[in-house]
Amino acid sequence: MLDPFGEEAKRIVREFGGIEALLERIPRYVGIDIVLERVKQWEGEIPERILNMTPHEDVMSFYALLGALAFSPYGAEMELVKRTNARIYRERIKRSGEITGISIPLKKIEKGEIPDRDRIILEKPRHEEITEEEREKLKLKYKMSLPSFLRLWEGSLKSVYIRKGNAYLREEQALELWEKAFERNLERSVNLLYELRDELPPYYSELHEKLGEIARKYFKERIGGFSGEAQPLRFELFPPCIKNALAGVPAGLRNYAITVLLTSFLSYARICPNPPRKDVRIKDCISDLSVIEKEILPIIIEAGNRCKPPLFEDQPHEIKNIWYHLGFGLTDKPRLEDSGNSTWYFPPNCDKIRANAPQLCKPDSHCRPIKNPLTYYLRRLYIESRKAGGGGDNE
Amino acid sequence: MSELFREATPEERRLYYSKEWKPENIPEFIVDTLEHREFGFDHTGEGPSDRKNVFTDLRDLEDYIRATSPYAVYSSVALYTEPQEMEGWFGAELVFDIDAKDLPLRRCQDLHESGRVCPICLEDAKELALDTLVVLREDFGFEDIHVVYSGRGFHIRVLDDWVWELESKAREKILAYVSSAEEITPGDLQSNRIMLSSGYFRVFRLRFGYFIRRVTENHLKNFGLSEKQISDVLSSVQRIYRDFVAEAKSPLVAFPSSLRRPPSRSVKRSGLMILLNASTTFSKAYFDGKVTIDVKRILRLPSSLHSKAGFIATYIGTKEEKLRKFNPFEDAVPDFRREEVKGAYEEWLEEHGDRL
Ligand code: SF4
Ligand SMILES: [Zn+2]
16 A cells, blocks of 8 residues: 555545544554554664555554554654654555555656657756666656645745646655655644544553654654653744733633633643643642742733733632632642642633634634644644754745 | 826816726626625725725625725735635635836836836836736646736736635745746756746746846946956847747857856856846846735725826736737726826827837
8 A cells, every 4th residue: 555545545444434433443453563663664674564564454553653643743753653654655655656546646747748858958868977777766757736736845846847737746756745745644634533532442542652652762862852742831832812812802701711721721731732641630740830830820810911801800719710720629729739629621622712712713824734722832843843853844 | 298197186086986987897706706805995095094895795885986986996815704804714816916116127217217107117017917927827827817907017816726725835936936036056057957948947038038138237237247248248138038038048059158257256156147147136026026925915906096197907808918909008098087198198109119
């Protein structure tokens, strides 16, 4: 199979009754060790065993990884899965020399489509000093219509041959595009599964933990810090809805924007961006309350003061409600031991925000793949860390 | 003496909107999407401060325009589900704006100060618009392109299905391509890519063709070419144009040989690289890039009066032929200025017509 998001893979997922049903079944068929083999080939030869998997085995072991990523989208684990698995499919595509059935609309070039003179310039058939192998690399093999091409291509339009609504591509350029599409599809699936993570079998959290170990080992050697771990807040990477709430809101919106949205978002973003399970408590993540009292609460109170009229002047008891949403029960003198007295409220999904406070949601381009403001933030942290690490993505 | 361009008085605006203007003159592509567009009005000449208007019915727009005889009317190039809030954006036309008032490489330096326009400026803007149409049609395969005379330049509005959802970043790339804003490298010459019959390098040659026929000794001096190189270039403009631009011959053949060397010892780049990339510094400025990239912009409504210039923003059509034949001094003149413009244009032709 050439592409886990291509036609054949989609058919197999459908056979199982959709992605949720597939994830239910996987633990019975594929051992965690086999799945982990897919992420151990950072460089060097990819074992034939992996390259020759049957389509079913391939789909199951790959989707197992996606299930695990639902526990920490945009973390080092995702980067690990992306890179190692892109290598696997790239190699398969290269070997097969075929491109049909993959997730991007590439077409083979017809004879005579490119004028001879242009072909000679671009492919250099007359340059005898060029080796056969290099000549092969220069060959324009595929084309893609510009609408699809522009959606994926990150470089300039000077570096491709454009003619009559198509971009003409060398094999390497085509693979680059495929990889871009692969990354996006992977990201989309993980965001989808993020919603379901609480219902996934324990197999996946176990797998996730193992992925984390491998990823940390890889990235310590290569890139340094990664998103997905607790770190100081970066306001410039907050989603529009959170920025709007921070700016203060009118009376009718105050309790929702400040007590519900800001409190949940800021606390998870700062303390526990990737909760290991649903019923996580603040005391599982920090050992004293100073982060909350010194970093999080002041931001919430300031935002409350920016509201018209100021929230905490009108409703001083609302502070208790904030502690309540942080999981400390209704109190204004919380102690760390109290966390767990109520539920630590998780940031609402985008559709909830849009339903409750449509004024806050002013989506920008980063909002497209995500479904929760917290994943928005994680995504941007992830992109930043890739930039810093010299990764390929410059969104 | 009558003037070609002059500001319309409030009385003339009223006259135009009550007697001459008809809503039927608004192009179909705007009427068909009327309720999704945001309208902006400038009532005083100080800018469109009356924004976020929506008209679900053409008659409402007609009433509003007739009642206020605005200084200028604009509509969004974007479509919204809630145009009154500029929210629920679901797409925007792809627009290129060539403003004759801001063009570099003016041939009419001696005729008027910058910031104004004359028939030569407009002719040049038209040439740029024609080249642009060729690129959009042949390279991008666009088929739904509409050209509008803006009152002082041209708007090219692309409505093909797939442009609507393009993000700013993609629009920026298309603009960089269409305006040949990226520099040529020595590798592009050595590999002969510069001679390709399609793609970026063809666009580059088109824009270079515009440049080389307008560049002056002063420009070339400023770019640092040597005396000899300058005089060689200026004396072989026709040859360069024919060989390099029209026939895509090798630069080695098309350009004077003195350009192969740097202009002086202290310079690394060859004269040829300097000359080629000089074109790029100008071509970037042929378009108002903000108009292309900003997907929430408003654009002058075709059929409305450009009160500052005293001309009608006129829908020209979809074909190159229409644009080629279009003459603003006949086809975009409001009735109240008909005689005046006719006289002024004849006078202008008599004096400078040979330079058109
Ligand atoms: S889409 Fe989601 S993250 Fe983006 S602004 Fe709306 S609610 Fe916030
Ligand atoms: Zn002029």
